[in-house]
Amino acid sequence: MTLGREILAREVRRRRLDPPTPDQLAQAASALSLGVADQVEASIGRGDVQLGQVLKALYPDLPPEDQQAPKPTAFGRVIERLRLGRGIKIHGVEGLMVRYAQCCQPVPGDPVVGYVTQGRGISIHRHDCPNLLTLSGDEDRRVEIDWREVEGETFVVRLAVSGEDRRGLYADICEAISGTGTNIRSAELASKDGIVFGSVLVEVENNTHLHKVLKAVRKVKGVTEIARRDSSGPAEVVVG
DSSP states (O other): OHHHHHHHHHHHHHTTOOOOOHHHHHHHHHHTTOOSTHHHHHHHHHTSSOHHHHHHHHOTTSOGGGGSOOOTTHHHHHTTTEEBOSSSBBTTOTTOBEEEOTTTOOOTTSOEEEEEOSSSOEEEEETTOGGGGGGTTOGGGEEEEEOOOOTTEEEEEEEEEEEEOOTTHHHHHHHHHHTTTOEEEEEEEEEETTEEEEEEEEEESSHHHHHHHHHHHHTSTTEEEEEEOOOSSOOOEEEO
């Protein structure tokens, strides 16, 4: 509710309105089918309702132009510099979930963007994630995010690898990864026409750790390519 209260308070100040009374909040909750008054601010924070809808319910006598949703990026400015906790909730904000996008598997150190979803908290994407292009029409829901690394927290990343089909290549790749202190979750390699290809799932602490793994595998004899690969499976966070 803290986030929703802050968003509403800033918008009320920006529009030079009187702060809503408990009775106004109760009436707005009823009008928006949110139950009790506390759910008005909580629903704003979760992204369940549009801020413009809440303002209209709270201040029914506002001129029509003031009943519109705030301009794009206004919502982003309200929570511009939020910091992440353990990948479960945003640090210092009660009740707002953080989900790491399964499409691009961000890790600490990656430039990232938060996107406020309807009812599912904030989804974190790498800034170059192709899926963000489909969300470009909702700029007011994009949020700047800072990483805050937590000791013992690792992120699962999928790597695509290919190389010459030689005896011992699989073992050498696994040894190179393990030599960086990295846990291997799974590895699937196949061969065809003298070429080995497949993917390896590893747990890394951050972007620096990831690049250390990539560098180690590139040194393996016979490896022709190793790169980060976007995943169609769920992103995971592992807390040790």
